[in-house]
Amino acid sequence: MNAKLDEVIERAVIANRLDTITKEMGYALERSSRSPIFAEACDFACGICNGDGDLVSQINGIPILAAAGTFSIKEVIRKYSGQVEEGDVFIINDPYQGGNHLPDIGIITPLVVEGKVLFYCVSRAHHGDIGGSVAGSYNAKATEIFQEGLRIPPIKLVSKGQVFNEVMDLITQNVRNPHMLQNDLWAQIGANKIGVVRLRELLYNYSPTRIKGAVGYLLDHAERLTRQAIRGMPDGDYTGVEWVDDDGFQTNPIKIKVTVKIKGEEMMLDFEGTDPQVKGFVNSALVTSTTAAWIGALWALGPDIPRNSGAFRAIKVLLPKGSLVNPHEPAPVTLSTLTPASEIISAIFQALDSVAGERLPAGFGRYCGPSFYGIDPRNQEFYVGFAFCALGSGGGIAGRDGYPYMAPLSNYGGVRAPNIEANEIQYPHLTLCHEIEMDSAGAGMWRGGPGIRYSIQFNGEPTNIVMFGDGMKVPPFGTASGQPGSLNRVELATVDGEKISLASKESARLLPKGTVLTVVSSGGGGWGDPWRRATESVWQDFLNGVISASKAKQDYGVALSKEGVDWAATDELRLMGYRM
Template identity: 30%
Template sequence: MDIVTYEILRSSLFATAREMKLAMMRTAGSPIVHSGGDASAAVFDAEMQLVAQGNDIPTMLGSAVISTRASVEAIGRDRLRPGDVIVSNDVYLGGGNHQPDVQFTRPVFLDGEIIAFVMTRGHWSDIGGQLPGSYTTLTWDVFAEGIRIPPVLLYRDDRPVEDLVTLILQNTRDPAVRLLDMQAQYAGCVVGDRRITEIARRYGKDALAAAMRRALDHSERLMRAALRAIPDGVYEAEDAIEPVTGPAGWSRDPVPIRVKITKQGDGIHFDYAGSGAQARGGINCPFSVTCNSTWFTVKAITDVTIPINQGCYRPVTISAPEGSILNCTFPAPVVAGNTETSPRIIDLLLKALSAAVPERVVGQSNCGAFSGVFGGMDPDAARVAATGRRFVGMIDPHAGGMGARATKDGVNGVRVYVGNAGSSAVEIIEQTSPVRVEEWSLVPDTGGAGTWRGGLTSRRVYRVAYDEATFTVCGERGIHPPLGQFGGAAGATFRCEVTRDGQVTQVPAKGGHEIVHAGDRVVLQPAGSGGYGNPRDRDRTRLRDDLLDGYVSAEALTRDYGLTAEDAAAMLAEAAAHG
C-alpha cells in the first residue's frame, strides 16, 4: 500500500471516531454529555484491537481496550449479526471502568464478515443506586453504585430489545433523559458503522485491514523508540490514597499504593506489589483502570505526537496484586477509583519517573473529578411542564490546578490526566436545574510556589433553589496536599462546605451527603497543585505579574517566595504602578 492511501485510511479512522462523538453530543439528553463532553468513541479492528480514538476521555478509552474484548467474548462473536449493539457497564463481568460509564459496542459487517467494531461510551448522570447521581463513595459494595449491566444485546437487527431497555431505564431516576442518552450512543455507533463500511467499500476490506495493522505496528515502533531514549533502571515510589469518611468501624487509615518500574531497552514494566488491600468505600480500581492510568503516563512522558492506538501499549507490561486497591475483586465498590484514585496513580508514577525524565514530569495535581451532584424534585412548575421531568439531577465536574512543569507554570482551573470532561456551563445549570451559580473564580495562593508556580484551583458557589435535595461530592486531596517537584511547594487541599441558617458544615472529600434546601449555600473548591523548583528562584517579573493577575497575594511574597519585607514592598509598589 502506498503511503498516501495508507494516510487517507488512517486519518479516516480517526475522523470516524471524532464524528461518532459529535453525533452523541448533538443528541444526548444529559448536560454532562452534550455540554461537558463526558463521552468517548473509538474504532477497533476485527480482532478487537483499538486502532483509532477521538480526543476524548482517556479513562474511558484506555479501559475500552479490555472492555470491548470482554463484551464481544461474553456474547460470542459467532452470535453477532449486522445491526447488533452490545451494552455493558459492569467492571467485573464487562471490564468497564465504573458503572456510570456505559459502553455500546457494535460489530461492522461487510459481505457477511466482521471487518471492525465501533464503540461509544457515555457518562449517565444517574444509573440508580444509593443516591441521586450514583456518585457516592460511602458504599459497602458495588451493588449500591447503581444498576449493573453485564454484556447483553441492547439492539438486535437495529431494533431495541424493548424489555431490556425498560428494565434499565426504570432502574434510573430520570428515565426520559436516560432514553435520550441511550439513543445518542446508538446513533454514534450507527455513524461509525456507516463510515467504516463506506471506507471498506471504496478501498476494499483487505486494504482497510492492512491499514489497521500498519497503524498498530507504526505506533508500536514509535513508542519503542521513545522508550529507548529513557535511561534504563529501576524506579520506585510510594504514596497513599485517602480513605472514605465512613461510619464507626470503617478504617480511617490511608491506603498505601506502591510501584516499581523497570525500564530496559524498548520495554517497560510496572509492578504495583505492596499496594494496600481493597478498601471499604468506592475508591478501588478494577485492573482496567490501573492499566489505563499506566498507559496514559507512558504516553505522557514519551511523545504525545505518537498516534494513539493499542500499538502504543504493546511495550508496556503491568502487574498488580489481586484483591488490592489497584486490582480489586468482586464485589468491591469502584465509583471513585476511576476518577479520584486513577489520577493519584499517575502522580505516583510521575514521582517515580522524576529521576529518569525530570523534564517530563509535573508537580502533583488536583487529581479528581470533584463532582458536585444535586438531585431532587424540581419546584419550578413551568420548567416541569416544558420538560416533562419532575426529578432533576445535576452533576458538575470541577476544575482544579495542574502541577507546574520544568519550563512552565502549571495550568489554572483544569481537569487533569485521564479526566477530560468540562465543567458545566453556568447558563445550562441555571436553565435546567434549581441551582444558581453565584461565583466561579480562581483562588489565589492555591498553586504551590516554585521556580514555576503550580496551577490555581477554581471555586464555585451555588445557591440552592430546590425545596429539598441531596448534595453529594466526590473528591481527593482533602487531607494530603498536592506536592511539588524538585523543591516546589505544595498546593492547597480540597474544600467544600454547606451554609444553612448561618451554620457552616464542612463536607469531606470522600464521605456521606448533605440534605440541602432552598436558600442554602454550597461552596466547592478542588485541590490546587504543586510547584516545580525552588520558589526563591522564580523570575521577579513573573512574580510581579502573578500579583497583578491576582494569582498570588501580597502575603505570599514573603511567606512562600522568601522576599524580604523591603523587596516585597518594592514589588507591591511596582505592581501598583502597573495598574
C-alpha cells in the same frame, strides 16, 4: 519507489480518516444528547477498534474512558464469538466484565463485511444516574457494588437492527431519570451509527484487505515507537508512591506503590506493595487501573506515540489481586475513574521523574465536590447534577505554568465546565461565585494552576447532596524543588448562619432551601525552585489576583507593592535567600 510512496500515503490517509471519524462521532454525541453531563460537560469518549478488539483510534474523549473501550469489545467477542451480525448493538457497564464503573455505559456497534467483523465503533459515556441506593450513583457509603447501581454485562441491545425493548425497559426502570438515560443511549447508538456509515464510505475507496493491512501497520508502528522511547530510558527499577486520603470509612491514607521496571525495550508497571482493597468505593477494578497505568506510562514516553493498542504491547501492567488496584468482586468501585485512577498516574509520574522529568508535570488537583439531587420547584421534575464548575487545576511543567481548571489528572481537561447560565436553567440553584482562589497555586519556577472558588445557593425542594472525591489531606506534589499545591475545601452555610465543613466522602445530606455550598478546589503543584521564577511573572500573578504580596515575598523572594516591584528589596531578598 513510487509504489512504496503510494503505500505510505495510503496509510496516512486511512489513519487520518479513522481519527476524523472518531471526532465526528464525538460531535454527534455531544449535539444529540439530552443530559448536561453529555451536552455540557462532554464526559464521554469515542473510539474505533479492529475486528480483534484492538484500539485503533481514540481521538475524541476522556483519557480514562477512551482506552478502556478495547476491554469492553473483547468481552463482547468472548461472549458472542460467532454470533456478531450486521445491525447488532451491544451494551455494557460492569467493571468486572470490561467496564470502568457503573455510570460509564459502553455502546458497541460492529461493522460486518463479508460475514466478518472489520471494525467495532465504541462510545463510552458517563450517565447521570444508573440506579443504586443514591441518586447520581456515587454512594460514598457503599460496601459492595450492588449498592452502586445496575450492573449490565455485555449483552445485545439491538439485534439485526431490531431493538430489544425488554432490555431497554429493564435498564430504564432501574434509574431515576429514565427518559434522559434512554435519550442519551440513543445518542450513543446514533454516534456509533455515524461511525459505521463513515467506515463503509472508506470501503468504497479501499478494499477490506488494504484497510486491514493499513490498520495492522498503524498498530505495529505505534509499538515500534513505544519500544524506541523505552530504549531511550536507562534500564533500572524506579519506584513511586502516592496516597489516597481515605475511603470514607477508615481515616488512614491508602498507599499506591508502583515499581516501573525498564529493561531494553520493555517496560513493566508493577503495583506490588499497594495497600489491600478497602471497604469503601475508592477501589479500582482491573480495566480502570490498567487504563490509568497506560496513560501514565505513555505520558512519560512522549507525545508522538499514537495512543492505540500497538503502544500498549510493550507496557506490561501487574496488578496484585485483592489490592486497591485490582479488588475481589464485589468490592465497590464507583470513585475509581477519579480516585485512585489519578493517583495511579501520579505515582508513575513520581517514579519516572528522574528519567523523564521535563516531560512530566507536578501534581494535579483531585476532584472533590458533591452530586446534588431533588425536585425542581419550577417544573416539579426530578433532577441530578454534579459540581463540574468546581474543578481543580494542573501542575506546573518545565517551560510553562500549570493549566487552571484542568484537573483531575485522569480526565486531563476532557470534562468541560458547564456554562453557568445553562446550569441555572437546568438545576434549581443560583451561582454566587466562580473565580480564581488567591494563593492556592503551588509555588515553582513554573507554578501550578490556581484553584477555583465556586459557591451556589440551592433552591430545590428538597435538595440532597452526596460528597465524593479526595485531596483534602494529600495535596498535589511539587517537582524539582517546586512546592505542593493546596488542599480541597468544601463548606455549607445554612440560612441560620451556621458553617459546616464537609468531608470528601459523605452520605446523602438533606439541605434546607437557601443553603449555600462553597467548594474551594486545589491548585496544582509547582515545578522547579520558586526563587528562580522570573520576577516579572510574579508581578503579573500579583496583578491577576493569583498571589498576594505576602505570598510573593514568602515563596518567591519578590518584594511587591501596588506601585510595582521593589527591585532593591527583591535583590536583597533573593541574595540572602530570605524566607518568612
